[in-house]
Amino acid sequence: RNGPERKEWTAEEDDVIRTGVATHGLRWRKIAQMLPGRSDDAVRNRWNRLKGEAWEEARVSWTRAEDAIIVNSVAEVGHKWFQIAQRLPGRTDHAIRNRY
Structure with missing residues (x-):
């Protein structure tokens, strides 16, 4: 790999993603603009890895x-x-x- 080193995701970045999805839906490019150094693909992948965990608990029920x-x-x-x-x-x- 020739690119920059990967950096770990922070709780603050996870909060930005969660808030971004609640505000903008699944518009990864728009959410990534709020996270300097993160691409839209990285944000989408992070959401997909984590949504099955704690974040999904808040959205299990349909209103x-x-x-x-x-x-x-x-x-x-x-x-x-x-x-x-x-x-x-x-x-x-x-x-x-x-x-x-």
Whole structure:
């Protein structure tokens, strides 16, 4: 490997990712801009490694509001899960499809 040394992820960076996903959804480039020295791929990979752990605990349950957004969105745009996922930050298109 010829690039710079990897640096460990900090709790503060994890918080930035969690807040970024809650605010912007899964827009990795936008979130990476808040983390100097981290690429959008690195941020996405970090989220995917950690979301199954502590972060996912807060998002296990679906709310009635989320269900309503899903139903209304399907009526509006059809089964375009990616578009619907943009309306539900922190939820993946795959999870939304399964929920529907």
